[in-house]
Structures are given as C-alpha cells and as structure tokens.
Amino acid sequence: MMKNTVKAFLAVIFAVVATPLALAQSVIEIEPGEGVQEALQEALIMAEPGSVIELKAGRYEFTGGLSLDVENITLRGAGMNETVLSFAGQTSGSEGLLITAGGARVEALAVEDTPGDGIKAKGVDIVTFKDVRVEWTRGPNAENGAYGLYPVESKNVLIDGCVVKGASDAGIYVGQSQQIIVRNSRAELNVAGIEIENSYFADVYNNVATHNTGGILVFDLPNLPQMGGHSVKVYNNKVVANDTPNFAPPGNIVATVPMGTGIMVMANREVEIFDNELSDNASTNILLVAYPREYNDPTYNPLPRAIYVHGNKHGKAGFAPDQAVKDIIEPRTGTPVPHIVWDGAVDGIWAAFFGPDDENAIYISEPEGTTFANLQFVKDMILPWGASVDTDIEDYAGELPSRAAVTLPQEK
Amino acid sequence: MFRRVLSVLAAALLSMTTIAAVARAEINDAALLAARPAKLLSEYGLFSDYANQMPAEGVVPYALITPLFTDYAHKFRFVYVPKGEHATYDAKEVMNFPVGSVLVKTFAYPADFRAPEKDIRIIETRLLIRQEKGWNAWAYVYDEELKDAVLKVAGKTLPVEWTDEAGNARSTNYVVPNKNQCKGCHTYNKEFSPIGPKARNLNMDYKYPAGSENQLAHWSRVGVLEGAPAPADAPRVPDFLDASAPVDARARAYLDVNCAHCHRLEGPASTSGLFLTWDEANKTQWGYKKRPVAAGRGSGGLDYDIMPGKPDQSILVYRLQSLDPGVMMPEVGRTMVHEEGIALLKEWIASIE
Structure with a gap:
C-alpha cells in the first residue's frame, strides 16, 4: 500500500512539465486508480503556488475529504461528465473538497455523493468554480449533503457554468461573502436552488433554477459574524417549475421554504429583481418577507428594505401553495396566490400606515397582468379590526437606482 | 488515568x-x-x-x-x-x-x-x-x-x-x-x-x-x-471528569478544549456563529436556544444547538454522538463517540434552565 502510494506520488512528480512560456506554470497530472486519495491529497499539499493540477478523465473514488491550502492553484478536470470525483464511500471529512487558500480555480469536473457538503471555500479571496457539477445521484433525499458549491466568508467569488443537483439545503450557497457573481449555472432538485445569504454585492444572472423547492433565495440571518445582507441583483434567470417537496432536515431555515417558491427575499436591503422568467411555481413567483423567528441580536434588521422588482415575465403561479404560503397567505389572498407577495412587515406604526420611507420602500413595476399582494401584517396587528390585503400593484410603482455590475479580479 | x-x-x-x-x-x-x-x-x-x-x-x-x-x-x-x-x-x-x-x-x-x-x-x-x-x-x-x-x-x-x-x-x-x-x-x-x-x-x-x-x-x-x-x-479550568467540580465549569472546559479552537470568532467555524470558548458570555453565542445556520442534516431535525433542559433535543449532543461524516462534530480527529464527554454534556444541558 505504502509502496503504491510512493509510486503514485513519484508518478505525479515526474509528470510535472514546464510550459514553454517564460512564466512557467507547473502542471501536475493525476489519473484515477488505487492510491489516488493520497496521491491527489499530497499533490494538493505539495503543489507550488500557481500550479495546475490536472485530473484526467475517469472516475475517482475517495474515502476521505480533500483539502487545498496552497494559493493560486487550479484544479482542472476533463469535463463535468468526464472527470468524476465520487465520495460515495467517504467515511471522514465534512466536505468533498475544502478550499482555504485564495486564487483557487476549480474547473471541468464533477463531485458526486458527498455525505456532507460538496465543495466548500472558507475565508478565501478569489475563488472560481467554472463548469463544475456537484450532484447527489440518488436525487432529492434528506440524507444528502447540505450544500453543493459553498463559498463562505469569502471575497471575489465566481460561479459560472456550474450544475448542482440534489442538495438537502442549497445547491449553490454563497454565505457571509462579498463581491459575488453566480451566472450561467443550473440548479435542479435541491431544496434551495441558489441562495445568497448574509452577503454583499452579488450578481445572480443567466441561471436556470428548476425543480427545486425554492428557486433563488436572498436571505439574511441573525447572530452571525457578517450580517446586513445587501446589494444583490437577480436578473435574466429562468426560475420555473420549482416543484420538489421540501426535503431539508427541520431546524434549518430552508426547511421553512414552501414548495413552489420562485424567488424569495428574507431581510436584506437593496435587492433588485428584474427580467427574470418565472412560472409554474405552485406557491408564488416572488416572496418578500421578514425573518419570521424570534432572535436576540440588537444589530440585526429582519426586514426586506429597498427592494425593486421590475420587468419580470410571470407565468402561472400560486396554484397549489405550501407551508406558510398555504397556512398564512392563501387564507388572505385566495387561490391562486398572486405572482408577488410581500408580508408587509415594516418598522413602526408610521410605516405600517403610510409605508416605509422612500429609500426603504418596496417598488414593483411589472408587466400588465402581474398580480400582487401586500399582506400588511403589521397594520393588521395594530388595528383592532385588522387590515385587509392590499392588491393594488399601482400603489407600489416607482424605482430605485440600479447598482453597477460586480467586477471580479479573476476576470481582468 | x-x-x-x-x-x-x-x-x-x-x-x-x-x-x-x-x-x-x-x-x-x-x-x-x-x-x-x-x-x-x-x-x-x-x-x-x-x-x-x-x-x-x-x-x-x-x-x-x-x-x-x-x-x-x-x-x-x-x-x-x-x-x-x-x-x-x-x-x-x-x-x-x-x-x-x-x-x-x-x-x-x-x-x-x-x-x-x-x-x-x-x-x-x-x-x-x-x-x-x-x-x-x-x-x-x-x-x-x-x-x-x-x-x-x-x-x-x-x-x-x-x-x-x-x-x-x-x-x-x-x-x-x-x-x-x-x-x-x-x-x-x-x-x-x-x-x-x-x-x-x-x-x-x-x-x-x-x-x-x-x-x-x-x-x-x-x-x-x-x-x-x-x-x-492564573486562570484554571477543571478536569472535565472531576465530579467534585461544578458541572457547568466542567462542560465549558470540555467544549473549550474540544470545540472552541474552531468555534470562536477567530476560528474556522466562525461562520456558524456558535462560539464555545471558556469565557464566552453571550448565551446565544454559546448555543443557548441558538438556531443552526449551515448545519444541513447536521441539525438532526432539531431547532436549537442547546435546548435548555433537553439534551436529546440539542443539536450539540446530536452531532457529538454521530459518526456520520456529514453530521459529526468535531469534523476531524474523531471516529468514535466519546461516551464520557457526551454524558457530561447531557448532564449539563439537563441542568440548564
């Protein structure tokens, strides 16, 4: 066994070839086979910064998690269906691959069936996932790992052309990060397709989120090192037929996401949602709500503020509401539940009656025929006789300035 | 021993x-x-x-x-x-x-x-x-x-x-x-x-x-x-097995040395917001009725890291008892359940009001 490992490692060393360029970039080649766990892990540890680790086409079996802590490493396969890293037999490690060094690029490979998260990047500056597939091959199952692609506490995050299927929490989850682009990706059969949580400056565009429980979520949660999520743009996405029953383990916030939610904003400020195609979401296409649970964090703001929704194309929605949409919203709005629902949770009595200040308001400028409801929860609680639902979408017309696009150093 | x-x-x-x-x-x-x-x-x-x-x-x-x-x-x-x-x-x-x-x-x-x-x-x-x-x-x-x-x-x-x-x-x-x-x-x-x-x-x-x-x-x-x-x-923690020391101090000493290297603001598990250092005074931060953040199935379907008085409804105990790599804590360094540690944490959580 040990001899094999040494051999595998030597093979790796001898496979190092310098490119003819003056800026020599060493390439370490890895092939599937026995001892690959140690060979690849050793390469990930011993690689010089700036190296490329190339994983030849084939199926790789791992029993433990992999980790990368060397700066500026590219881990490149031969394609998301050609180079498959299977973790079905994993007995240790909380994720398939953990990245803790900046300048990382993972490209053209698949990670399958991790007991925990797929690929996690923690606390790094510059991380790119390009044409990566993360999948739990048995389909939706509460025993699947939580997150597929999971950058957290990171900066300059690019997720491009990726596919994530079967995550029991969020397929693509970006948490407590800033300067983020998620584009051209497909999230399918997850509880949450794409989730941007407690993050600043995120552009989410040209993605497809389908057959998840909820398509795209923009959340902010209390009691975390980075809070006050803001400046998120969600546009040109196709968010259709999110029809997988919620299979998240209870206790997690996504376990409360109703089946058939298109785009959901919880807390956060300055969120722009536009030019998306939304249809066949059985609860509602767009849901704007306050954090619903009790919390004891005086620095946390639970409300969605400065939300601008415009130019989205709405198909059929709200025809079979689930969870809170069924229990709380449908009794007030009837069926179908409108395309866009805001809970109307606002800060204070004045705002309850006259709406939030302009800079904190909710603006809706959607095509003719789009339906809307403000549930006016706060007003409803204040007035002894309650408050009825406001469905007059015209009252919410207006706009907020659009933020400049996120630019990332790895794209320069 | x-x-x-x-x-x-x-x-x-x-x-x-x-x-x-x-x-x-x-x-x-x-x-x-x-x-x-x-x-x-x-x-x-x-x-x-x-x-x-x-x-x-x-x-x-x-x-x-x-x-x-x-x-x-x-x-x-x-x-x-x-x-x-x-x-x-x-x-x-x-x-x-x-x-x-x-x-x-x-x-x-x-x-x-x-x-x-x-x-x-x-x-x-x-x-x-x-x-x-x-x-x-x-x-x-x-x-x-x-x-x-x-x-x-x-x-x-x-x-x-x-x-x-x-x-x-x-x-x-x-x-x-x-x-x-x-x-x-x-x-x-x-x-x-x-x-x-x-x-x-x-x-x-x-x-x-x-x-x-x-x-x-x-x-x-x-x-x-x-x-x-x-x-x-100089400060001093008790031996977690010393039955003569207060259960609260023993449990916090155990969490301090077994968990707090990651579970602190300066550590790898900062993202969780669960901070288990010896001197962490914020109740939510050390887990008291704190909800999970990115636990996934690590939550075990439970609502809180520490459910006062209810060790079996506490995510902390659930994850320390698990051997499933997608659930268990700590993430590395353990392939077995630490029965004595679990017993202490259960006793402690049962005593919390």
Whole structure:
C-alpha cells in the first residue's frame, strides 16, 4: 500500500512539465486508480503556488475529504461528465473538497455523493468554480449533503457554468461573502436552488433554477459574524417549475421554504429583481418577507428594505401553495396566490400606515397582468379590526437606482 | 488515568537515565527551522528513546487539565524552547512561543487500558514547529520497531485495537491527519496556531522525574516561560471528569478544549456563529436556544444547538454522538463517540434552565 502510494506520488512528480512560456506554470497530472486519495491529497499539499493540477478523465473514488491550502492553484478536470470525483464511500471529512487558500480555480469536473457538503471555500479571496457539477445521484433525499458549491466568508467569488443537483439545503450557497457573481449555472432538485445569504454585492444572472423547492433565495440571518445582507441583483434567470417537496432536515431555515417558491427575499436591503422568467411555481413567483423567528441580536434588521422588482415575465403561479404560503397567505389572498407577495412587515406604526420611507420602500413595476399582494401584517396587528390585503400593484410603482455590475479580479 | 500513565512514564524516565545518557540526543535546531520537513523524526533529535517516549534534554513533558478527545488515544506532550529563549505568558490565549520552539504530541494506545504502562502501541508524533514565517505542522508515523517515525504528508488510516477500562474490546480506524487537516483546527485568525498550551489548561501539578510541581511554575523555573504569575493568580479550568467540580465549569472546559479552537470568532467555524470558548458570555453565542445556520442534516431535525433542559433535543449532543461524516462534530480527529464527554454534556444541558 505504502509502496503504491510512493509510486503514485513519484508518478505525479515526474509528470510535472514546464510550459514553454517564460512564466512557467507547473502542471501536475493525476489519473484515477488505487492510491489516488493520497496521491491527489499530497499533490494538493505539495503543489507550488500557481500550479495546475490536472485530473484526467475517469472516475475517482475517495474515502476521505480533500483539502487545498496552497494559493493560486487550479484544479482542472476533463469535463463535468468526464472527470468524476465520487465520495460515495467517504467515511471522514465534512466536505468533498475544502478550499482555504485564495486564487483557487476549480474547473471541468464533477463531485458526486458527498455525505456532507460538496465543495466548500472558507475565508478565501478569489475563488472560481467554472463548469463544475456537484450532484447527489440518488436525487432529492434528506440524507444528502447540505450544500453543493459553498463559498463562505469569502471575497471575489465566481460561479459560472456550474450544475448542482440534489442538495438537502442549497445547491449553490454563497454565505457571509462579498463581491459575488453566480451566472450561467443550473440548479435542479435541491431544496434551495441558489441562495445568497448574509452577503454583499452579488450578481445572480443567466441561471436556470428548476425543480427545486425554492428557486433563488436572498436571505439574511441573525447572530452571525457578517450580517446586513445587501446589494444583490437577480436578473435574466429562468426560475420555473420549482416543484420538489421540501426535503431539508427541520431546524434549518430552508426547511421553512414552501414548495413552489420562485424567488424569495428574507431581510436584506437593496435587492433588485428584474427580467427574470418565472412560472409554474405552485406557491408564488416572488416572496418578500421578514425573518419570521424570534432572535436576540440588537444589530440585526429582519426586514426586506429597498427592494425593486421590475420587468419580470410571470407565468402561472400560486396554484397549489405550501407551508406558510398555504397556512398564512392563501387564507388572505385566495387561490391562486398572486405572482408577488410581500408580508408587509415594516418598522413602526408610521410605516405600517403610510409605508416605509422612500429609500426603504418596496417598488414593483411589472408587466400588465402581474398580480400582487401586500399582506400588511403589521397594520393588521395594530388595528383592532385588522387590515385587509392590499392588491393594488399601482400603489407600489416607482424605482430605485440600479447598482453597477460586480467586477471580479479573476476576470481582468 | 491519563496522569497515571504519565507518572509511570516519569518513573521509567528516572530508571533509565543511565541508558539515556548513552543514547543522549542533540536537538537539531537547524532542522527545526528548515522550510522542508525532515523525512525522519529522529533528524530533529527531540527524543533519546522513541519506544519509551523519553525526551531529549531540554524537552519538557507536560499535560493538559482537560485534553482534547482523539478516539481515546493516550497522548504524551512535550514542549521545547531554544536555549536562552522563552515563551511569554498569555492569560487567555496560547503562550507566545519564540521561533524555534516545538510542541510535540505522541499518540499511543496501550493494549489494555487497565494496565496503561504496559504494551503501548505508539502510533504517531505530531510536531507543531514555530518557524520564522509562523507555525508549521507535520505528522510522523512510527515504524514497527519504534526506532523512528516517518513523515506522512497526506495522512494515513491505521487500524488500532485495545481493551478499555471496563475490559471491553475496542477498535477503530485511527486517522493520522494530513497537514491541511491539522490546520483545520489549528487556525487562529487564519494563521496556523497551537491550541492546548493555554494558562488555564496548564495550571496544575505534574509529576516530573524530580517531583511534583505546578506546570506554570516549572516552565518558569526551567526557563521555558517568562512573565507567568503565581499559579494561584492564573486562570484554571477543571478536569472535565472531576465530579467534585461544578458541572457547568466542567462542560465549558470540555467544549473549550474540544470545540472552541474552531468555534470562536477567530476560528474556522466562525461562520456558524456558535462560539464555545471558556469565557464566552453571550448565551446565544454559546448555543443557548441558538438556531443552526449551515448545519444541513447536521441539525438532526432539531431547532436549537442547546435546548435548555433537553439534551436529546440539542443539536450539540446530536452531532457529538454521530459518526456520520456529514453530521459529526468535531469534523476531524474523531471516529468514535466519546461516551464520557457526551454524558457530561447531557448532564449539563439537563441542568440548564
């Protein structure tokens, strides 16, 4: 066994070839086979910064998690269906691959069936996932790992052309990060397709989120090192037929996401949602709500503020509401539940009656025929006789300035 | 139990001084400072006898009041600070060790835990070396004759067997961590960092060959440490197994050493918002009715990290009881359930109102 490992490692060393360029970039080649766990892990540890680790086409079996802590490493396969890293037999490690060094690029490979998260990047500056597939091959199952692609506490995050299927929490989850682009990706059969949580400056565009429980979520949660999520743009996405029953383990916030939610904003400020195609979401296409649970964090703001929704194309929605949409919203709005629902949770009595200040308001400028409801929860609680639902979408017309696009150093 | 092993070891040290004098090792400071790790543990000269874990002169054995659980492995700890240098005292965090210092930890399994001084299988020695650029960690796995140990960069899994205190046969696949896994826990503000040698966890008597002495006092006396107050004025955690200490302090001491290296604002698990350091005062932050953040199925369908009065409804207990890599905590260093730790945490949570 040990001899094999040494051999595998030597093979790796001898496979190092310098490119003819003056800026020599060493390439370490890895092939599937026995001892690959140690060979690849050793390469990930011993690689010089700036190296490329190339994983030849084939199926790789791992029993433990992999980790990368060397700066500026590219881990490149031969394609998301050609180079498959299977973790079905994993007995240790909380994720398939953990990245803790900046300048990382993972490209053209698949990670399958991790007991925990797929690929996690923690606390790094510059991380790119390009044409990566993360999948739990048995389909939706509460025993699947939580997150597929999971950058957290990171900066300059690019997720491009990726596919994530079967995550029991969020397929693509970006948490407590800033300067983020998620584009051209497909999230399918997850509880949450794409989730941007407690993050600043995120552009989410040209993605497809389908057959998840909820398509795209923009959340902010209390009691975390980075809070006050803001400046998120969600546009040109196709968010259709999110029809997988919620299979998240209870206790997690996504376990409360109703089946058939298109785009959901919880807390956060300055969120722009536009030019998306939304249809066949059985609860509602767009849901704007306050954090619903009790919390004891005086620095946390639970409300969605400065939300601008415009130019989205709405198909059929709200025809079979689930969870809170069924229990709380449908009794007030009837069926179908409108395309866009805001809970109307606002800060204070004045705002309850006259709406939030302009800079904190909710603006809706959607095509003719789009339906809307403000549930006016706060007003409803204040007035002894309650408050009825406001469905007059015209009252919410207006706009907020659009933020400049996120630019990332790895794209320069 | 653990301390008994050490005192036996200390006795062995005394009785073997003559042999040690013959095989006396010279510490290789240059090897310790080199960028590349030595291939063999012996190149550092930290031990005069590997099979009996006898340290070279200037290498001081120590123990922690409440140690980290690592699959019931017995641990022999040593500290080395270059001649003429000293670590400086820190009341709260790890002592500040000078460049050239090493923290040495050997993992071993006695064949029968009821006779821990006999037939000890020594698995590996991990070194945390303080170099110019910061700390570096390497693991060395012993050969069968225990004459030397070989560097293992990518880690290793080894089957081990033993008989526990109750006479039950136990076994597990012991995991030698790779360098990145070491850093998985040994990180403070993104820098590689030691965990154990904090004042509060060292502040107890240790049976040295020359007699029993408080470790902080001993370290100060032999020049390993400077600036330490009298032991009575230094902080101290209880032994988590000391039934005479308050259950709250024992549980917090256990969480401090087993979890808080990651679960603190400066640690790898900062993203969770669960902070388990000894002195964390914010109730939500140490888990009291705190909701999970990114636990996934690690939540076990439960709502809170710590549900007061209800250990079986607390995520903390659920994850410590699990062996599923997608659920278990800590994430590395454990392939078995620590029954004694679980029992203490359950007792503690049951007592919380």
